[in-house]
Amino acid sequence: MSTTVLPRVNYLNVRTTVASWLLTKDHKRIGVLYMIVVALAFFLGSIFAAGVRIELTTPAGDFVSADTYNRLFTMHAVFMVFFVLIPVVPAILGNFAMPLMIGAKDVAFPTLNLMSWYIFVIGFLFTIAALVLGGVDTGWTFYTPYSSNVSASNVLLAGLGVFITGFSSILTGLNFMVTIHRMRAPGMTWFRLPLFVWALYATSLVMILGTPVVAITLFMVVLERAFGFGIFDPRLGGDPVLFQHLFWFYSHPAVYIMILPPMGVISEVVACFSRKNLFGYSFVAFSSLAIAVFGFLVWAHHLFVAGISPYSAMIFSFLSFAVAIPSAVKTFNWTATLYQGAIWWRAPLMWVFGFIGLFLVGGLTGLFLASLGLDVHLHDTYFVVAHFHYIMVGGAIMGFFAGLHYWWPKMTGRLYSNALATSAAVLVFVGFNLTFGPQFILGYLGMPRRYHAYPDEFQVLNVLSSAGASILAAGYTLIACYLLYSLWKGEEAGANPWLATGLEWKTESPPSPHNFEETPIVNEGAYEYSKREIKVA
Amino acid sequence: MLSGIPLFPEQASTLAPEVDALYFFVTAVTAFFALLVVMAVVIFAIKYRDRTGDRVGAPIIGSIGLELSWTIIPFFISMAIFGWSTVVFFHLVRAPDQTLEIYSTGKQWMWRFQHIDGQSEINELHVPLGRPVKVIFTSEDVLHSLYIPAFRVKADAIPGRYSSVWFTPTKVGEYHLFCAEYCGTKHSGMIGRVVVMEPNEHQAWLSGGGGLSMQARGEQLFQQLGCASCHLPDGSGRGPALPGRFGTQETLANGATVTVNDTYIRESILTPQMRLVAGYQPVMPTFQGQVNEEGLMSLIEYIKSLPTAGQPAAAPQAGGTAPAAAVQSGPR
Incomplete structure (x- = not known):
């Protein structure tokens, strides 16, 4: 593709055979490999979401059958959670940018990094097999005893798919952690690290400590389902609520695997386009670690109506309020960074503005659900659906797009149309709010989740939601169009199109296979924009 | 057009106004902070806009005072929400001593209610106005969740255990009864209605069925x-x-x-x-x-x-x- 226009040797054109991609140990190429699989999973997940939204435009269950509907929302979530949200920022942007940002030639274990991708693909193929053979209908949460002994769908295959994919996550976390400890360029001290690297470090901690638990849990479901071990089914002497404890012990921290890396992206982009030091650098860095650690102590807030004792519910409610504080601290620091900046309105920053708006709503509605007195009413309603989409899509996906737009020129050497990218950000922001905003009201009105058909009085809000989803789809399609177009016709980006400070911008775009001709030496903090030899705004 | 859409479900139990008051409070507090941040972002983005892209911002690194205040103030506000919501929660989960007990079983895909006097019903629950009612239930198969939005109560039905919800109905009428925990194919069909009746009518209804107590x-x-x-x-x-x-x-x-x-x-x-x-x-x-x-x-x-x-x-x-x-x- 770019070989004819950019004759310089870079990581994309150094070798172009398919084998050279499939056997690559280059972290940048592995990032691109992840991007291809994740894009496929995102496409599949979106198709299922479209099916769900079409079904819900009318109160009666008339577009697809109840069984099909249950498979649609389950497969939507399984693909989106395990194959999009968890890998999207760490495995794509983290793999591509992190070694560059710390001045390393690669990650600590390049072969292991490639193996992680293969494990990811094998898990993906298992899940695809589950899909092709008829799908899964348990919900992505695989609650027992429905998943272990009742559901007639392909729980084993999907469970194994997620189980296998987990190892990819564990190995990536391990790889990143060792890389950040051992591979930093001379002078790149901990407090000169870009905040995206701090965020990845905190995320790696969660990946390494949390993922084994969900892997074991799903394996226990497989044991009960396939061999009749009595672990979760009360008829076999098991405890169904035990599953929920084990599942959420990982799956709540997994939310932080999804949101911490995008938060890191936001810090990079806000500092760059405000031309300022990030306000409160060390508070933002440590808030990532605080979230990672406290995130392990809040799992039972998913069980407030599942028969846990009111006193333990109180403790988990308290801790859930506490974990909200570091996220609030980050948001205040990003806002303060803008103050007296020289704010350059480019597309990546527009995505950041979208992120802040949506993440605010997502985070603050989390307080409603952490409140015991409100959660009893709101639990398992559309309020919850709206809340986590604001965090997952409004936060994680908007953050990913901020990062993709920021590093795209570095990855491809090309610039996309700033006007189109800004329009896409606006389109996604508006479409998203129209899709999920009405769902907060639906939830408080009492519409339960995972309903194939619903009472008539909920229709208007559901129609609004479906209309919003079509705008959202147009926004995502637009992104794909101008980014792909930029590969052929995009302007050459040059090494540093944003005039940013990070080490990744000191090498060419796209970078050479070994990142840097000479190992860079670092002698200042990550965001010393104000020291540059240009006039103060 | 939007005037026809209700924003809140009907309040039909003594607990509903309590939950709603808390909801308004949390909505007001969070909306205030959301607007504060959004306004700051919008004002800064416009006021400090630089069209050239080659200027730099002021050399500000941070402020311990600000960091402490936006850590401590939100913490205390969230503790206020925590305290209030915990009080409401204990009202929701602690039934009064004297209640009318009704037993129920959830199974794929129906709710069966068993009144102590012998009357039983499926996907319908008749209760008297103004009297505390406690529904004690379990599940015969998978997880379910008994949810009555107008009363603001919900609890999961778990095979092998008993759960309960309690409420005092305050308004005669018919209200939705939902299964809120996904339970398989006809999860969305596992719905019914709660009928709140005047106490004397309820008494008549109860004695109409017969059967062994x-x-x-x-x-x-x-x-x-x-x-x-x-x-x-x-x-x-x-x-x-x-x-x-x-x-x-x-x-x-x-x-x-x-x-x-x-x-x-x-x-x-x-x-x-x-x-x-x-x-x-x-x-x-x-x-x-x-x-x-x-x-x-x-x-x-x-x-x-x-x-x-x-x-x-x-x-x-x-x-x-x-x-x-x-x-x-x-x-x-």
Whole structure:
């Protein structure tokens, strides 16, 4: 593709055979490999979401059958959670940018990094097999005893798919952690690290400590389902609520695997386009670690109506309020960074503005659900659906797009149309709010989740939601169009199109296979924009 | 166009206004902070916009004072929400002492309600206005969740355990009853209605059905299953005497203590060896597969109704059929 226009040797054109991609140990190429699989999973997940939204435009269950509907929302979530949200920022942007940002030639274990991708693909193929053979209908949460002994769908295959994919996550976390400890360029001290690297470090901690638990849990479901071990089914002497404890012990921290890396992206982009030091650098860095650690102590807030004792519910409610504080601290620091900046309105920053708006709503509605007195009413309603989409899509996906737009020129050497990218950000922001905003009201009105058909009085809000989803789809399609177009016709980006400070911008775009001709030496903090030899705004 | 859409569900229980007041408070607090941040972002983005891209911002690194204030102030505000919401939560989960008890079983895909007087109904629940009602329920198969939005109550139905919700209806009418925990194909069909009636109409409705009361049915089972042959009311049998036992603390064989409640009685019938009362031999057979959920609830209701020890009036005498055949079939 770019070989004819950019004759310089870079990581994309150094070798172009398919084998050279499939056997690559280059972290940048592995990032691109992840991007291809994740894009496929995102496409599949979106198709299922479209099916769900079409079904819900009318109160009666008339577009697809109840069984099909249950498979649609389950497969939507399984693909989106395990194959999009968890890998999207760490495995794509983290793999591509992190070694560059710390001045390393690669990650600590390049072969292991490639193996992680293969494990990811094998898990993906298992899940695809589950899909092709008829799908899964348990919900992505695989609650027992429905998943272990009742559901007639392909729980084993999907469970194994997620189980296998987990190892990819564990190995990536391990790889990143060792890389950040051992591979930093001379002078790149901990407090000169870009905040995206701090965020990845905190995320790696969660990946390494949390993922084994969900892997074991799903394996226990497989044991009960396939061999009749009595672990979760009360008829076999098991405890169904035990599953929920084990599942959420990982799956709540997994939310932080999804949101911490995008938060890191936001810090990079806000500092760059405000031309300022990030306000409160060390508070933002440590808030990532605080979230990672406290995130392990809040799992039972998913069980407030599942028969846990009111006193333990109180403790988990308290801790859930506490974990909200570091996220609030980050948001205040990003806002303060803008103050007296020289704010350059480019597309990546527009995505950041979208992120802040949506993440605010997502985070603050989390307080409603952490409140015991409100959660009893709101639990398992559309309020919850709206809340986590604001965090997952409004936060994680908007953050990913901020990062993709920021590093795209570095990855491809090309610039996309700033006007189109800004329009896409606006389109996604508006479409998203129209899709999920009405769902907060639906939830408080009492519409339960995972309903194939619903009472008539909920229709208007559901129609609004479906209309919003079509705008959202147009926004995502637009992104794909101008980014792909930029590969052929995009302007050459040059090494540093944003005039940013990070080490990744000191090498060419796209970078050479070994990142840097000479190992860079670092002698200042990550965001010393104000020291540059240009006039103060 | 939007005027036709309600923003809040109907308030039909004493708890609903409490939950809604908390909801308004949290909405107001969070909306204030959301607007604060959004306005700051918008104002800064416009005021400090630089169209050239080659200027730099002011050299500001941070401020400990600001960091501390935006850590501590939100913490205290969130603690206020935590405190208030916990108070409301305890109102939601702590039923008053005197309630009208109704038993229920969830199964794929229906709710069955069993009134103590003997009346039973499916996917409909008739309750009297102005009286505290407690619904005690379990599941026969997978997880379900009993949810009545107009009352703001919900609890999961878990196989093998009893859950409960309580409410005092404040408005005559019909309200949605939903299953809120995904339970398979017809999850969205596992719905029904709660009918709140004037107390006298409710009384008439109750007496319209006939059938054996739960207590009578429980007594019948107590004899049929042979419980009475060991659980002698005077404590001289091979099992503990049951009158006056409900709600008390028992010391177990392993030294732990347990409150005798619905779940413990149920467990003792189905898996008697699991938590044995101290001083008794592990001789009781399991009754798993011998008695269904409704039967278990009737037995519990019967045991609850037994008078305090020393008043053997209503206690049945020994002499039921021996459960010899029942011992053979274990759990599925």
